[in-house]
Amino acid sequence: MLRLILIMTMAVVQIPTPKFTERLRDHQVEFLEAFDSGRARFSNLEWHRGSYKTTTVINLLIRECVEHPRHKYVYVGPTQVQAREIVWDDPNMLPDALPDKSKFFWKRNEQKMTITFENGALLKIGGADKPDSWRGIDADGGACDEWALMKHSTWTEVIEPIMSREPKPGCRKRFWIFIYTPKGPNHATMMFNISACVDDEANLPTEGKAKKCQPEWFASRLINSKSGIIKKEEIARLLKEVEQGLLPLSFYEQEYECKRITDEERTLITSAMIDRLNTRNWGSIRHTATEIRRIVAIDPAFGGDVCNIKGIENGRVLKEKKMHFGGGDPMTHSVVFEGKLMAKEINTRNFIVDCIGNGKGVADGLAIDEMRYNVQYFNSAGLVENSAMYANKKAEAVHFVAGKISRCEVEPIEDYETRRQLVYLSRYKVTNRGLMIMRLNDEVKKDLGCSPDNGLCYVYGIYGLSRVLPEIVGERKQRAKRTKPRDPMGF
Secondary structure: OOOOEEEEOOOEEEEOOHHHHOOOOHHHHHHHHHHHHOOOOEEEEEEOOOOOHHHHHHHHHHHHHHHOOOOEEEEEEOOHHHHHHHHHOOOOOHHHHOOOOOOOOEEEEOOOOEEEEOOOOEEEEEEOOOHHHHOOOOOOEEEEEOHHHOOOHHHHHHHHHHHOOOOOOOOOOOEEEEEEOOOOOOHHHHHHHHHOOOOOHHHOOOEEEOOOOOOOEEEEEEOHHHHOOOOHHHHHHHHHHHHOOOOOHHHHHHHHHOOOOOOOOOEOOOHHHHHHHHHOOHHHHHHHOOEEOEEEEEEOOOOOOOEEEEEEEOOEEEEEEEEOOOOOOOOHHHHHHHHHHHHHHHOOOEEEEEOOOOHHHHHHHHHOOOOOOEEEEEOOOOOOOOOOOEOOHHHHHHHHHHHHHHOOOOOOOOOHHHHHHHHHHOEEEEOOOOOEEEOOHHHHHHHHOOOOHHHHHHHHHHHHHOOOOOEEHHHHHHHHHHOOOOOOOOO
8 A cells, every 4th residue: 555654743643644545546556556666667647537546646756755865856857937836836835745834844945936844855846848958967866747748858958867867875765756638649649659658659657557567667558438437417418518518529639538639630620520511402591591790800810821811701701802022011000991992892880800919009999990890809919718728819719719610500612722721720638737728830831841821711710700799681671662762664
């Protein structure tokens, strides 16, 4: 069983604390027993989202600090900021794992993110975004959290040389733990396969420790359909969202079933989805529509390739304007003028404008216009309506549009470049908090050979269209009929 440290003072203090030990599950016990036996000098834990990876590691590192005076242990997150968010600032992480301060004293250093214990041991919290800052440290053990998001060189060039040093007299060899949920086939999954002696991924473990491991290594893999950690009601809700097109199947499978999704599988909008839009009778759908929504979408593309303006009605692109400025940034007043012109052509006062960079100037120019336009300011890095799923507004918008395309709720996309760009810009990643985030435009540009301005403008338009008031077709026809001039001949 898990080795407990009992601090004998006026009262007995247990480390790890009962808050941790009383909720232990089989996969945690397997790992901790292997660690305590000395078999697991290096550990790979590929566990699904919500399986207590970080909690397990933090409690173990604190226990080691309490047990070994003047030792140093480190926790490494993907970045310094993420390490602070995941561990340091989480009110349910360190406070639940640390011993009673009155029984075993410790102090925090907020700036350095360190905890120093009364026995001289130290726990250091940091990020892998500046790996050189870890060079030369004399750590006795530690862990990389969200290992799949880090560079492999963090291990080979920084951590492994530290692990090769001789341990302190009378102490176990230096150890390291890698914990993650997979982010596609990469160095993390390759290292797992080697440590778990897996030649065929069809034989990957799904309920905990691997049947066979390399000497000094421990490998454990856990998927939720086997662990049952996430409540059935929650899984049913997630699967319902998958069925409705609100949640990508690949997102669910990666985060909860540890499927090693490739870039192609981690794409919200596919060419096949776009092609299916041609299978509906759009003429009939237009004729029977009871509402009309219109909007002008503008991607000023300051720093991009092309300023794109699209006039959209009920999911159909009516007009499109591409403005080239010879490699220079477009003039704000020129974009405002062209946007107003298109709004007049499609008979709308609704706009949505990408406001990243200088794009806010275009939105402001329209908002203060005497025509009193209804302008949506779209900040792709801004706050989201569903903070439990999306890292930012851009991810929310792209996924929303993917759902509309998947359900054939928008008309066929005629522009080839827009279709091509939608596929590439809809490839996403998952943050360490399990949130969907789209790839950076610079990454997309490398694949496309150009900036995805056409595709993004389409996304903004479809997203913004759902947030404008519709015209009622029947009322519009009746109003037109009432105001029609009477024929002087009585006809």
